[in-house]
Amino acid sequence: MDYLWTPWRYHYVTGAAPEARKGVPAALADWPGDLGCxxxxxxxxxxHAIQSGVPADSADSAAHIVHRASACFVCLNAFPYTSGHVLILPYAHESSFADLPTTTAHEIADLAQRMERIFAQLYRPHGVNLGMNLGEAAGAGVAGHLHLHALPRWAGDTNFMTTLAETRILPEDLDTTYLRIRKAFQGE
Ligand SMILES: [Zn+2]
Structure with a gap:
């Protein structure tokens, strides 16, 4: 489980290069800023890409954002990648679940329910992990911006998950997962 839940190698979450401006997808590097998160x-x-005229679907695809809700969005966790692993998080930079506006907290719960349904529909897993690590001591790699992990699980993958095991359990690449989950949200 340590491999899945800690430590989050944040510069890999979106597949971006491991230098400054962590999280900026390579395809969206036109954005000049750095918010430090x-x-x-x-x-x-x-x-920024969307405001510059890039179609929203293309920009979100480059960022692995599978769904946008009112106060929160859902994106793929690209590394360490296990098939179907997504993050549900508020747009706002908030570290405490307790301090979130109630509507935002409820939207996270709503999206977690939808992800459980989508996992069942797409992957028929044996189980699902839904969880949040609040604070570095709890294992959060991006402690300042809370995020709920949601991922499908199969019997036999509970103790450790090697690359080989992941491949055996569910051979699906990131782009395929992206399209399937995005389509599932749109089709609900
Ligand atoms: Zn943030």
Whole structure:
């Protein structure tokens, strides 16, 4: 489980290069800013691209954003990648779940329910992990911006998951997962 839940190698979350401006997808590098947070950079770079005329679908695809809700969005966790692993998080840079506006907290719960349904529909897993690490001591790699992990699980993958095991359990690449989950949200 340590491999899945800690430590988040944030510069890999979106597949961006491991230098400054963590979280800015390579395809959206036109955005010149740096908010010092992988998730804030991710959403800002995607929004900047859209405001610059890039089709929203293309910008969100480059950022691996599978769904946008009112106060929160859902994106793929690209590394360490296990098939279907997504993050549900507020657009706002907030570290405490307790301090979130109630509507935002409820939207996270709503999106978690939808992801559980989508996992069942797409992957028929044996189980699902839904969880949040609040604070570095709890294992959060991006402690300043809370995010809920949602991922499908299969019997036999509970203790450790090697690359080989992941491949055996569900051989699906990131782009395929992206399209399937995005389509599932649109088709609900
Ligand atoms: Zn942030």
């Amino acid at each position: 992988v998730f804030c950079n991710l959403i800002a770079a995607a929004d």
